[in-house]
Amino acid sequence: MSFLxxxxxxxxxxxxxxxxxxxxxxEEGGFLVLVGPSGCGKSTxxxxxxxxxxxxxxxxxxxxxVVNDLHPSERDIAMVFQSYALYPNMxxxxxxxxxxxxxxxxxxxRERAIQSVAETxxxxxxxxxxxxxxxxxxxxxVAMGRALVRDPQVFLFDEPLSNLDAKLxxxxxxxxxxxxxxxxxxxVYVTHDQIEAMTLATxxxxxxxxxxxxxxxxxxxxxxxxxIFVADFMGSPS
Ligand code: ADP
Ligand code: MG
Numbered sequence: 001m002s003f004l005x006x007x008x009x010x011x012x013x014x015x016x017x018x019x020x021x022x023x024x025x026x027e028e029g030g031f032l033v034l035v036g037p038s039g040c041g042k043s044t045x046x047x048x049x050x051x052x053x054x055x056x057x058x059x060x061x062x063x064x065x066v067v068n069d070l071h072p073s074e075r076d077i078a079m080v081f082q083s084y085a086l087y088p089n090m091x092x093x094x095x096x097x098x099x100x101x102x103x104x105x106x107x108x109x110r111e112r113a114i115q116s117v118a119e120t121x122x123x124x125x126x127x128x129x130x131x132x133x134x135x136x137x138x139x140x141x142v143a144m145g146r147a148l149v150r151d152p153q154v155f156l157f158d159e160p161l162s163n164l165d166a167k168l169x170x171x172x173x174x175x176x177x178x179x180x181x182x183x184x185x186x187x188v189y190v191t192h193d194q195i196e197a198m199t200l201a202t203x204x205x206x207x208x209x210x211x212x213x214x215x216x217x218x219x220x221x222x223x224x225x226x227x228i229f230v231a232d233f234m235g236s237p238s
Pocket of ligand 2: 044
C-alpha cells in the first residue's frame, strides 16, 4: 500500500517541460530519495508534492487523498530546505514554536512538544539562544525541529546537508536515519550525493532531464542499474 503516490506527473515552466510523466510511490514510513544531476528537476518535484508549485498534469495522492488542488497548509507536510532560513531575531525556542503555526495549541502542550523535539535533536540546551550563536549543524537541527514539531504525515527534505562540511554531513546523515527509525515518518529526500542516497533510502528514484531513469531499492539500483547513466551516476561496478 503506497502512502504517497505520484502518477504521470508533468510540469512545465512556460514552454520548458521540466518533469516528464513521473510515476513514483512510497509506502507509509518509507524513505524515498530523489537523486540526479543539478537541474534535472528534483526540487521542482519536491515543490509540487509540497504544493509550492502547481502541476501541469497528473495526480499526487497522500494517504489515499488527491492533493492536487490543496493549499500547502492543507497537505500535512513539512519541508526542510537547503538554506534553512531561521528567524534571526527569534530564539531557538521561538523558531521551533513557529513550526506549530500556533494552531491554538495550549501553551503547556506547546512547551511539551518543543521540549520533546529539542531533546530528540539534542538542542534542548540551546533553546534560549539566537541563531547567530549557533554552529551550522546546530542551525540545521533547529530547522529540522521546526518541521518536526508539526508532526507531519510527510517530511520533505531538499538537500538539507549540502551546506555543511564533510564531517558534519556524515554526522547529520546518521542523525536523520536515527530520527526516521524513531519517528517512522514518511520521507522524501533530495540529494545529489549517491552515498547519502544509498545509506538513507528504502527506495531510490534516479532522475535525468525530468525523466525517471529508474525506481527501486538501493540494492537494485546499485547492482542492476537500468542504463549506463544510472550506473555512472550511482558508481555501480561495471
Ligand atoms: P534540481 O533541483 O534537480 O537541481 P530544479 O528542479 O531546481 O532542479 O530545476 C529543474 C529545471 O527547471 C531547471 O532547468 C531549472 O532552470 C528550471 N526551473 C526551476 N524552477 C523554475 C522556475 N520557477 N521558472 C522557470 N524555470 C525553472
Ligand atoms: Mg534543487
